[in-house]
Amino acid sequence: MAALSDQAHPRVNRCRATLACQPVDRAPLYTPAISCVVASEILGRPAHTGTGSLHYAEVAAWADGAAAHADFEGRFYEDLVAVHRALDLDVLRMPWRMNVRPEARIDEFTFRIGPEDGEHAIWQFQPATGDFSPCYLSPRHDPPECRLRREIERLEATDLAAFAQVEIAPTVDLWRRYGAEFFVIGASQHIGVGLDPDEIEVMVTAPELVRRRCLVQAERVIAVGRALLAAGCPPVIFGGGDLAGNHGPFYSPRMFRDLVLPGYLRALPVLNALGVHHFFRSDGNLWSLMDMIFGEAACPGYGETDRDATMTVAAVRAQFPQLVIWGNVSSSLLARGTAAEVRAQAEATLAESGRRGYFQGCSNALIQGTPLANIRAMFAAR
Secondary structure, three states: OOOOOOOOOHHHHHHHHHHOOOOOOOOOEOOOOEOHHHHHHHHOOOOOOOHHHHHHHHHHHHHOOHHHHHHHHHHHHHHHHHHHHHHOOOEEEOOOOOOOOOOEEEEOOEEEEOOOOOOOEEEEEEOOOOEEEEEEEOOOOOOHHHHHHHHHHHHHOOOHHHHHHHHHHHHHHHHHHHOOOOEEEOEEOOOOOOOOHHHHHHHHHOHHHHHHHHHHHHHHHHHHHHHHHHHOOOOEEEEEOOOEEOOEEOOOHHHHHHHHHHHHHHHHHHHHHHOOEEEEEOOOOOHHHHHHHHHHOOOOEEEOOOHHHOOOHHHHHHHOOOOEEEOOEOHHHHHHOOHHHHHHHHHHHHHHHOOOOEEEOEOOOEOOOOOHHHHHHHHHOO
């Protein structure tokens, strides 16, 4: 991590100090994503900023053509920055986007992605909840092992330097526009296994392929880290991926050790030596994996830290005192609790952190239906 500069914006210096576990005037404010409905309420106008509602809006824009999507993208940047300013957030994070052009729009909320006579998915938006997800997948004729082997071959044939430049381009663009005002992050690279049933199946039927893909993914993470450093923007990568519920991981710790951990043991020593901050993200109870991820692999950061699944700042810090934690206020409490309850929990997270190495914010996202009073209560805690 670059040395602190007196010329940098206080937000930027505050975040740099937090990554170094140094004392700060206050914990920097951060949220992984903000529902478009919530952002619209904050700004008093329609806004596109994150979660499933953003994914739907972007796919819908693409359905209207390239010019409509270009207009959408310009307004998206403006909305994202405006809501971060309104909340006085320190970290400006590029949210997960779904920059996909559908082959057909079936109705107002439903799209076909992929050719009708080939493999495709039907995606549907639910306005009541803000969710945008597949409601139909066409039959897959090849077994999962064959599909995974083709994916690995494609990844191995990729020019890593060129891939990394494309991967970080939106983040670099955001940083060049707003890096004097915010600590801008957005690079995301995953090492591991998703929750699709086929993904879980191949852990049993073709473990050597899963391990091989994790090692390939590790090389991609390293390439992205090097590209961020070369570009000069904050060298932060959010990785990991959802793999657990409130009672623990969806596959065994032994499988994680044998198949996934090798990727982290390849990537993290390189990234740590370079000064690239990689933080592991997953909701749920990760206690059975913590020693592997944050001990053996020495991952320096932990995001989506799920307080509702016993992953409190206090408990995590008792085991890993120098771990940087990205948010620990319950998104569920934010959506359903009172402002007093939210403020009490936000103050508890700050006290547990010792006001170092902790980004104050929610564990997951400001979901649709979250009261504005609760958001203000979370960020008012000092």
